[in-house]
Amino acid sequence: GHPHPVWRMTSRVPALPRAVVVHVDLDAFYCQVEVGRDPSLQGQPIAVVQYNPFGDLRTILPSEPRIFNDSNGSLIAVSYEARAFGVKRNMRGDEARRQCPELQLVQVPTANGKADLTIYREAGAQVIDILARGGVCERASIDEAYLDVTEEALRRARRDHGRPVLPLNPEQCRVYGPDGVAGCEAWFSTPDWAWSDADELLAHGAAVVAELRHVVQTELGYSCSAGIAHNKLLAKLCSGLHKPQQQTILPESAVQRLLDPLMIAKLRSLGGKLGQQVAQVLGIETVGQLRAVPETRLRTLFGPETGPWLHRMARGQSSDRVQQRTLPKSLGCGKTFRAQNAIRTLQDVQYWLQQIARELAERIGSDRERNQRVPQTMGVGLSSHGDHVSRSCAMPGLSVESIASAGLALVRRWVAERAEWTVTDLYLSACNFRSIAACPSIATFFQSAAGEGGQGTQGLAPPDPRPDSP
Template identity: 30%
Template sequence: MVQAIVFPQEEDAMPRIVAHVDMNAFFAAIEQNAHPEWKNEPIVVCVFSGRTLDSGVVSSASYDARKLGVRAGMPIVQAKQLCAKGHFVPVNHTLYGQISDQIFTRLFAYGDAVEMASIDEAYADLTQKTQGDYAHAERLMREFQQKIQKEFNLGCSVGIAPNKLLAKIASDFQKPNGFTIVKPESVQSFLDPLPVKSLLGIGPKTEQQLVEKNIHTIAQLRACGAGELVALFGAARGQYFFHASRGIDESPLETNYEKQQRSSIWTLQRDTQDWNELRALVREKALELWDETAAQGKFFTQISVVGVDIALKQMTRSTTLNVACVSSEQLFSEVEQLFQSLLSNAPLPLRRVGLRVGGFASPPKQKRLNEFFG
């Protein structure tokens, strides 16, 4: 075969190759490494809410804990019943974030572009580097997988496919330490037998709606007309499902993504409907949020508060400022008003409350950033 000379137009036309990397039981695996004496013992990483000794949920479970039925999202109390001898440790997001950064920094050497999709997932675009050659892509990503295992003692699953949608499903196909390649010619046969829930964006509620229409597999979803899907799910999601069921996804890697909002929500020691009981804590949290965003040079125009009542019903109140918020005092005063409005309409005492800021804009009064520090 003649070696093709690559012109810019042909570069654009080159079929994409995208890899998705998903760390296996990431938080639990890191904790396992931090405690080598727990080898082959169940480890359960927990978010303790602080309300009672064991209130809270499981964030991540090691494979030894999963064998006993422990799952992410499960109440800690329930996990302890399944796994009395397990090691229950609190989440340490800072540590996991640092390790995540180190791991995915290595990935930049393997692709043209990298998107860190979450703390334990990333995409790499391999199109140019491999010149569209799947065998080359496989060699590269197997090397990456082994490198991470060796260097960090952490396993990951890898999917390689023509786009992000399929690469993500492929990395999920075999776990742990899976390696799945979906070439363009086998996209449909790969997708068809999978449950609809395999598609990003189809969760429990949407799955239920589809099951009611007797749609269980992606093949059955593909048999639906675009019009029917749009009628059922609205324009955006309907069209997404139409394309996704065919394995079509042109979305590019988001390589310089910026957060749109920052929020924090916490569980109260005691349920309440009384602003005076919340005031001090809310104030503290508002100041923290101000400090964190100001430190990043971010100035927000949107402020919201959220309450979750004892029936777990959520309520929100929000406001949009004309000019970015200028001080922590202004933030707190806005938050106070929003909470008073929320509380006066809350039918039941609140169990959890939270704050959110977003709508990041230029700094107020056009001050130079460094005038805010020092």
């Protein structure tokens, strides 16, 4: 665990040095993955569609031609070239083609009668492996991660007793400065005496991020955007300020100016019902207006946890730590059966559970080899008449058959409780992982424990080779 400095327990608590927290977001990631697999798509307006023109039944391998320009499926990723034509995520193929006749539509691979996102997951894992070289790394989704690069930033601040140096690719680096957003050159030419400790740390962190993004670009060919700030809330907010292929620094002095005009729903976790409720109950729209509401009133209206939490959010404060976790906590796969295709018989449930279990078993198997872990719990989920239901059980084994039959048993349990049912979503998942890493010798254990001075001090050197396949 984390060594707790004794002074944390005393009454005199020095201010912790501000952290440098980064949110990295790949640009139109699925599109970039497809361009990497078919370089002839480079520079063209493209989109990735998730609808199989053959009714999702025929397998479409990653390696076979997957451009179906007559597809009317839903767009799940749109390249920046296509966005320039007004093509948007969630558009249908026909509407997108009206906006951009040259649009190239790439179909997601399919297997077992369903979409198979494996190529994107594996590409995302490659990116995470590079980002984790820079510090504490938390996988936030298939194409996003949080980093805590405080340690490396501190090391550089000590090393260059001098001052932050202009990052790599300064034209891809912005700063939210006193006059709004600007390029980073002026900010980095701040005179030595004028840097605050906090800004200096952000500047060194920004150099780390610029280097990491450069490595991702040269080793994998993917561009990404990033936000650099003092916590996850703000880093996430400013990673999206300038896309694609740009990183944005948010100094503390600019936090209020960024937040005040912002719509409440733009803050992470306030994009849904709670955010709506907050805006409606208070009769406000912006974060600045929220900041003006007394904490006592927020506490009265939204409770002893949520009230103070909103009060802090409105000030750009968040204590949510960056977790050290590069792997997902659960593996799941499922399929939607819309109106006409809804499942009405146990026979069909059994068939589709087998299909889905094939993919899940495959993914559990490769995860076990790569990450030396196995799930201890599985679950089945389904939707019926708009209601979502889930049941779970101990992992019965890792084979397709054991997963499928355990899933069927869980569904039978649910079916037995009702006279009529219709399944419109079917989902299998595995979670609660246990490590199966070979137990290291005592000598090896002490050796590696001694090397762990702290998190995020590895610099940008490649990590030790993975304990890969045997």
